Amino acid sequence: MRVLAIIPAYNEEACLAGTVSGLVRTCPDIDYLVVNDGSRDNTDAICVEGGFPHVTLPINTGLASGFQTGMKYALRHGYDAAVQFDADGQHLPETLPVMIEAMERERADIVIGSRALAGESEPEGLRGVGSRFIAGIMRLTTGTRITDPTSGLRLYSLRAIEVFAKAFDLAPEPDAVALLARKGYKVVEVPARMQERQGGVSYLNAGNAIRYMARTSVSILLFQWFR
Amino acid sequence: MLSISLRILLVVGAVLVFAGIASRVKRSRMQMQDSLFWLILGALLVVMSLCPDIAVFFARLFQVQSPTNFVFLAAIAILLVKQFDDASQISQLKQRVNQLTQEVGLSATEDARRDAALAEARADALAGELIAEYAPEPEQKEQVPPAPNASSVVREELEQAD
Numbered sequence: 001m002r003v004l005a006i007i008p009a010y011n012e013e014a015c016l017a018g019t020v021s022g023l024v025r026t027c028p029d030i031d032y033l034v035v036n037d038g039s040r041d042n043t044d045a046i047c048v049e050g051g052f053p054h055v056t057l058p059i060n061t062g063l064a065s066g067f068q069t070g071m072k073y074a075l076r077h078g079y080d081a082a083v084q085f086d087a088d089g090q091h092l093p094e095t096l097p098v099m100i101e102a103m104e105r106e107r108a109d110i111v112i113g114s115r116a117l118a119g120e121s122e123p124e125g126l127r128g129v130g131s132r133f134i135a136g137i138m139r140l141t142t143g144t145r146i147t148d149p150t151s152g153l154r155l156y157s158l159r160a161i162e163v164f165a166k167a168f169d170l171a172p173e174p175d176a177v178a179l180l181a182r183k184g185y186k187v188v189e190v191p192a193r194m195q196e197r198q199g200g201v202s203y204l205n206a207g208n209a210i211r212y213m214a215r216t217s218v219s220i221l222l223f224q225w226f227r
Numbered sequence: 228m229l230s231i232s233l234r235i236l237l238v239v240g241a242v243l244v245f246a247g248i249a250s251r252v253k254r255s256r257m258q259m260q261d262s263l264f265w266l267i268l269g270a271l272l273v274v275m276s277l278c279p280d281i282a283v284f285f286a287r288l289f290q291v292q293s294p295t296n297f298v299f300l301a302a303i304a305i306l307l308v309k310q311f312d313d314a315s316q317i318s319q320l321k322q323r324v325n326q327l328t329q330e331v332g333l334s335a336t337e338d339a340r341r342d343a344a345l346a347e348a349r350a351d352a353l354a355g356e357l358i359a360e361y362a363p364e365p366e367q368k369e370q371v372p373p374a375p376n377a378s379s380v381v382r383e384e385l386e387q388a389d
Contacts, residue, residue, distance in 0.1 A: 035332075057332040065325040069332060076333075168322060 002078065003100055003155075005032040005085040006070030008063055012087040013042040015198040019089045020052055026093035032085070033073055037066035064171035071156075071164040083155040084172050089198030091153045095190070099155045102190045109160045109185035110177060112146065113153030113192025120193070130213055134174050137220050144181040146189065149174040153192055160185060173212075175219035179227060228283065229294050234276035237298075241272035264309060271305075 005023060009016050016034065023032055034052050036043045038060035047054035055069055067084060074082040081103060085091050091113070099111040122128045134149045154172065156164065160180060163170065170176050181187045248265050251257040275282055275298060282294035291297045 038328075053336075055332040055336045057328045059324075059328055061325045061328050065329060068325075069329040072329060073333060073336075169318075 001080045001100060001104060003030050003096070004070070004074045004077070004079040004082045005030050005096070006067060006074070006082055007032060007034045007085050007087050008037060008066040008070065009034050009039060009043050009087040010037045010060060010063075010066070011039045011041045011043060013039070013046055015089045016043060016046055016087050017050055018198060019085075019087050020050065022089070023085065023093045027096050030093075030096060031079070033070055034087070035066045035069045037061060037063070037069075064169075064173075067172045068164060068167070068170075071161050074161050075158075075165045079161070080158050081155055082161050084152055086152055086197075090194045090196065092193060092195065095153065095192045096155075098190050099153075099192075102188055103155055103157060106188050107186065108188040109157040110180060110187045111155040112148060112151050112177070112187065112189045113155075113194075114146075114148035114151055114189040115192060115194055116147035117189055118191035118193045126209070130209070133213075134216055134220070137217065138174060138178045138181070141220055141224060142178050142181040144178070144187055146174075146177065146187065148189065148192075149177065151192065151194075153194070157185075173216060175216050175224070178220045179224055182224060229276070229279040229298065233295060233298070234279065237272045237276035241269040241276075244269035244272070268305065271301075 005027075007016075007019065007023075012019075020032065020034070023030070032053065034043075034047050034054035036047060036054055036056040038057050044054075044056050046052075047056070055073065057066065057069065070084075071082060081100065083096060083099065085093075085096075095113050099113060102108065103111045116122065123131060131148070131150050135146050138149055139145050152172070154177070163180065164172070164176075170179075177187060244265055248257065248262045248269075252259060252262055279294060282297050285291075285301075286294040286297040289297065289300075291300060
């Protein structure tokens with residue numbers, strides 16, 4: 001199975017090189033593509049100097065569009081599966097072979113790397129509440145039980161890649177998992193440990209968190225039925 | 228009845244709208260297609276102030292307390308519809324910009340890859356010619372060895388270019 005690791009990068013100069021070298025060292029058989037989403041720092045220079053396979057977008061278009069760029073690349077270059085791999089170093093490359101194996105064994109369309117299955121305690125405070133709430137409405141609307149809906153570490157089959165490459169408004173977020181699950185795409189989870197981000201800045205501030213929850217909830221509870 | 232001062236205000240508003248459209252179309256800030264809505268809105272304001280009976284009629288019909296309130300209601304309703312339509316158009320424009328941006332990035336990556344392959348093939352071909360010229364092997368004098376790393380596509384391109 002030819003797998004492409006899509007690494008969306010927006011202003012990730014602090015940790016991109018470390019993430020890529022770790023990925024290449026641990027998983028030499030997995031191709032990767034950095035999608036530099038209009039970064040204003042040295043992300044592009046790091047890609048060029050390191051000889052990383054990369055696509056640099058001239059302006060910042062957001063994670064959904066950056067990820068879609070990677071999905072288009074995967075589709076056009078004949079990959080069988082694609083995984084979202086964060087540039088900040090929180091995803092561990094050791095998990096990827098386990099996910100690929102699970103996809104082949106279970107004939108799954110989406111394999112999620114789950115922190116909960118790896119025995120990590122639920123995130124505390126509002127984050128945990130949000131995560132549990134999303135898991136709840138996903139189970140309610142699709143019947144699929146997801147232990148770690150907000151995990152960004154997801155492996156997609158060719159069938160799912162095609163959907164993402166052609167979609168109008170499909171972000172690699174829990175609502176996309178719910179939508180595909182309801183349409184009969186098989187979703188499975190494997191245990192995945194994760195690390196704290198190794199540098200750079202998280203986009204998760206209070207305003208974004210509220211927007212994220214609002215968009216995700218409305219998408220799963222309401223718009224899912226029209227799509 | 229609409230007060231005379233409100234009617235004057237409506238006409239002034241309409242004049243401002245017309246002036247605004249004219250200047251923006253002239254300075255290429257608005258397409259004529261998009262100015263239609265504002266032209267019609269301006270015309271409505273003028274009609275409303277010239278024939279207040281229209282407002283009176285609709286105010287009675289919908290049991291709005293005063294014709295003035297109906298004018299306000301109509302303006303709000305029209306603007307909400309316009310805003311709704313604009314939101315949809317902005318969504319589509321965002322999508323188009325993103326699609327174009329993605330294609331620009333993907334093309335640049337493909338171009339860079341092709342250029343690199345082409346340069347490599349050129350270098351290999353040149354090396355082959357030099358070897359043939361300066362260190363000819365008796366048997367292979369006519370033959371330029373094919374570039375080992377170049378794909379057949381790239382080689383064909385090279386031949387066409389020559």
